[in-house]
Amino acid sequence: MLRTPAMIAIAIGALVVTATPAVAAKPPTGVVDAIQRDLGISEKQALARLANEARGNQAAPGLRKKLGDSYAGTWYEGPESALVVATTNAADSAAITREGARARVVPRTLAQLTAAKESLDKAAPPATVHSWSVSVADNTVTVTASDLDAARTWIADAGVDAGSVKLEQSAERPKLFYDIRGGDAYYIPAAGSRCSIGFAARRGSQVGYTTAGHCGRNGQATEGYNRVAQGTFEISSFPGNDYAWVATNSDWTAPGVVNGYSAGILPVRGATVTQPGGSVCRSGSTTQWHCGTVSALNTTVNYAEGTVSGLTRTNVCAEGGDSGGSFISGDQAQGMTSGGSGNCSIGGTTYFQPIGEIISAGGLTLVTSGGGDPDPPTGCAAYEDTRTGSLSSGQSTYQPDGSYYQSTTSGTHAGCLDAPDSTDFDLYLQKWNGSSWTIVARGDSPNADETVSYNGTAGYYRYRVHAYSGSGSYTMGLNRP
Numbered sequence: 001m002l003r004t005p006a007m008i009a010i011a012i013g014a015l016v017v018t019a020t021p022a023v024a025a026k027p028p029t030g031v032v033d034a035i036q037r038d039l040g041i042s043e044k045q046a047l048a049r050l051a052n053e054a055r056g057n058q059a060a061p062g063l064r065k066k067l068g069d070s071y072a073g074t075w076y077e078g079p080e081s082a083l084v085v086a087t088t089n090a091a092d093s094a095a096i097t098r099e100g101a102r103a104r105v106v107p108r109t110l111a112q113l114t115a116a117k118e119s120l121d122k123a124a125p126p127a128t129v130h131s132w133s134v135s136v137a138d139n140t141v142t143v144t145a146s147d148l149d150a151a152r153t154w155i156a157d158a159g160v161d162a163g164s165v166k167l168e169q170s171a172e173r174p175k176l177f178y179d180i181r182g183g184d185a186y187y188i189p190a191a192g193s194r195c196s197i198g199f200a201a202r203r204g205s206q207v208g209y210t211t212a213g214h215c216g217r218n219g220q221a222t223e224g225y226n227r228v229a230q231g232t233f234e235i236s237s238f239p240g241n242d243y244a245w246v247a248t249n250s251d252w253t254a255p256g257v258v259n260g261y262s263a264g265i266l267p268v269r270g271a272t273v274t275q276p277g278g279s280v281c282r283s284g285s286t287t288q289w290h291c292g293t294v295s296a297l298n299t300t301v302n303y304a305e306g307t308v309s310g311l312t313r314t315n316v317c318a319e320g321g322d323s324g325g326s327f328i329s330g331d332q333a334q335g336m337t338s339g340g341s342g343n344c345s346i347g348g349t350t351y352f353q354p355i356g357e358i359i360s361a362g363g364l365t366l367v368t369s370g371g372g373d374p375d376p377p378t379g380c381a382a383y384e385d386t387r388t389g390s391l392s393s394g395q396s397t398y399q400p401d402g403s404y405y406q407s408t409t410s411g412t413h414a415g416c417l418d419a420p421d422s423t424d425f426d427l428y429l430q431k432w433n434g435s436s437w438t439i440v441a442r443g444d445s446p447n448a449d450e451t452v453s454y455n456g457t458a459g460y461y462r463y464r465v466h467a468y469s470g471s472g473s474y475t476m477g478l479n480r481p
Helices: 031-039 043-070 088-098 110-121 148-157 356-363
Strands: 010-012 015-017 071-077 080-089 103-107 127-137 140-145 165-169 185-189 193-196 200-203 204-211 221-223 228-237 241-246 257-259 265-267 279-284 288-301 307-316 326-329 331-341 345-355 385-391 397-398 405-407 413-418 424-432 438-444 452-454 459-469 471-481
Touching: 010 127, 031 043, 031 279, 031 288, 043 071, 043 080, 043 088, 043 459, 080 088, 080 307, 088 103, 103 279, 110 127, 110 140, 110 288, 127 148, 140 148, 148 165, 228 452, 241 356, 257 307, 279 331, 288 331, 288 345, 288 438, 307 331, 331 356, 345 356, 356 413, 356 459, 385 459, 413 438, 424 452, 438 452, 459 471
Parallel strands: 080 103, 140 165
Antiparallel strands: 010 015, 071 080, 127 140, 127 288, 185 193, 185 221, 200 204, 204 241, 221 228, 228 241, 257 265, 279 288, 279 326, 288 307, 307 345, 326 331, 331 345, 385 471, 397 459, 405 459, 413 452, 413 471, 424 438, 424 459
């Protein structure tokens, strides 16, 4: 699970692919070499692939917003990762191609496929069904199973249209990776086991790290790779999820880096999610540094120990001893190794728990290279009242101060949001209607900065700040009547 540093501008014939601001440096030779080796492509293709994915990952959220209800998914294809965007409305094709992506017209929207998958999530699967996920490239829900007839019966009982499902024969049942030494090993003495550190993350001023939930329970102590007392599990969720967070003691520091073995020590600079077909690499002490591609997001996996939802499926190989360690794309944290099947001799499938869920659920902040977050931007300083904060992709918070305010008169409510460049943060003004919060004004363009204005009556109001894509510190300004 190692992070590759940033992307560079690469000339391909007459085409120049320019890196996004989030990825600024040339990838380490070890990263490029591993992608060449594991994907079977040339150095030129590997460099182009990394640059195209860095640019495409930034463009994907804006395209999803633009297409709205007709959006059917985004993925990469080809050795150099051409960005593909699917829609059910052929009239969207021109808008997609204008953004430099390939348009694909398909029969089902992403919302329809997600609804079908959620129906399967609610139905108890037979042991011979191994996993299921939305495959945007196939425009289906893909189900892997060793007994396809049993899978068909389960699908029918769940009330899911068989035409929207693609069945794949699976020879091995996924299993958890126990007794491991990950990117950096740590030990759980009470369990007699060891797992791998995922990514440094803090809760407030408390430093710690993410890992797999099946590695330990809340309250269990950990020791580091050197068998020195290290910390305690304070968040652990498995099954259902497979994430955990360990709070470390003052003897341990948490730089925002990943051990990439042959690729060197790699920086972590954010947590932008890569799309299906995009490159991803994994670090673990058993099999060290291996790369592959993302097969599907939001996969539900039926482990013998329990079902886990929301995992990302990849074709990166892994073996026992790799659990909990880092999955990384470019220099963007993706998640922590959960489980899988196969090995690094014959290949296999590995699932990881996306990091965004524990960052949001645990109120954590990803520690990036340099040891902390940059100072919040100052573009809203002219407002009467300002607040600052930090969000990871997909996370939300409420202002002011996680609560609301009361307006006793009618007048104008004005809000300003200044977020880091190359992110897409949104701002929503909500009013209490007596039973729920309703949105009365919104700033949800595909940009980092937003403003809203609303002429309202007396009542209770609050702002929701949402990181649609990208991560970092923000400043919010607000004027009240």
